[in-house]
Amino acid sequence: MKTNFGSVTEAVRMLENGGVVLVPTETVVGLVSTEAGLQKIYNLKGRDADKPVALLCRSTEEAFSLSDEAPNIARSLASRFWPGSLTMILKARHGNVNVGLRVPLGTVRGLLEAYGAPLYATSANVSGEEAPRALGGLREASSKVRTWC
Template identity: 40%
Template sequence: MAKVVKLEDFEAAVAEALRVIAGGGVVALPTETFYGLAADPFQEKALKRLYRLKKRPEEKPILLLLGDEAQLFQVVKEVPPLARKLMRRFWPGPLTLVLPARERLPLYLTAGTGKVAVRLTSHPVPRLLAQKYGRPLTGTSANLSGRPPATTPNEVLAMLPEVDLVLAGGSCAARAPSTIVLVTRE
């Protein structure tokens, strides 16, 4: 059963989440769209656990949430001019860009496509976690693959009772997932 930590004690909640992520665990947390699942995308153990929890097919890549724009260059090879325009206009916010991935990225992040999906979230919880962790975190929706994403901590617990930690931040108000834009060239 997942441990639930309320965000009222923000610093303690963030510290607990960072410990879980560093240890290869999976944390459910609110975002500007739905609850998401944060894990270290560079720990194979963590990614395998994430896929198992969601019952997600391995050929589906995983979205990454950034703490700041500088983290973008840890995972992408290049940022085409059109992507830069979109970033200036819509980041931070619910816009996911699919960009050319760095060669060293784990295969399960790109699913062999050579591309990686990234978003600079406007929600303070995942953004601060990624900043403090020093690199992007996974941001896939908190749900079983193919099911509607969770919008409350209780929905997370009902669908994913084996997640390691739930940061309970109330209900997410989104009605739609983030917009996804594939940018390969100008």
């Protein structure tokens, strides 16, 4: 298994082809994908299909554009904690559901910028197990997952 592509270009290509990318975030090691790769994330993690996955965004404006409304408290929290590790749960723009939104720091931010749109993200662990805090803390990953760091 190739564990480091060494380029954001290859990670973007994987995402564009419906792949899942393993990437460090400011909180834990994460799995990111587009909507096309979301089912792969659920399968890799053994995650309950009813459990939503948050979206990482490039900016506060992009995050709030995905919500039905951004209350003043959400705007205040965003100005203080974004970019950063805060995930806000807001009413989604489409449908009668909520969406988790975050504007991250670090390595994953570069991937978001290069990809040019929000990405679904969750921790890179089997559901119910502890989330890895560093790439070195991962057990052998599936050959379907590629790492960019």
